[in-house]
Amino acid sequence: MVVIIWENQFENYIKQYQRLIITICFSFTKNYFDAEDIAQQTFLTAYKNMNKFDGRNFKAWVTKIALNKCRDYVKNPARKLESLSSEDYKYIEDVKDSPEESLLNKDSDEKIYNLCRRLKEPYKTVAINYFCKNIKISDMAKDTGENLKTLQTRLYRAKKLLKILWKEEFI
Known part of the structure; x- marks a missing residue:
């Protein structure tokens, strides 16, 4: 019974704070799709670690998780790819058929x-x-x-x- 109540409460937290978390993630990533992924990871981590939540301020707790996830994202060396300028793209031609x-x-x-x-x-x-x-x-x-x-x-x-x-x- 307690688990069902907690799952319903967690669902309400997601609905209440999902925009905030995506906004925070987007401010770090500058990419909406990456921000969505990190927000999803944030809520998944929060759900898995509910036993560590003190029950007082869910917003502060989930925001801290999101910030840590974003910092990990920014530090990740696999994320750093060489980007092409819009000038470079005009020299790339896709000559192969789909x-x-x-x-x-x-x-x-x-x-x-x-x-x-x-x-x-x-x-x-x-x-x-x-x-x-x-x-x-x-x-x-x-x-x-x-x-x-x-x-x-x-x-x-x-x-x-x-x-x-x-x-x-x-x-």
Whole structure:
């Protein structure tokens, strides 16, 4: 019975002082999310150490715990990271696709490759080289010695055949 009353009282203390504790933590961390984490740690520590609370002034006691947690946070060497200035960020470019995009691209590449493989020669080779291996028509003409116009015509016809195969397969 005493435990239930105490838990209800502790819940009321949290509601009453949570803003104060988050404000204190934020003044140290300058980061709302870190302040929330430290406030949560503060109340968890208070709950675990209720046997040490003298029962007189909960606000002062929990504030002291919060201050100690904040001091520990500030002293923690793992927290100190090199920060970039806003000027530095413009030189950082994310050139990789997200995992989702990579998976979709891989899936699309496999589908296109499988469709190209279903074509008959001479369209098959031109389509695989152009769509899957990213070889330009002009480079294919140089490598194979075939006429550029012939390869362009084959690519044009391969595109039409692939469009038909794509519709049959995926629509």
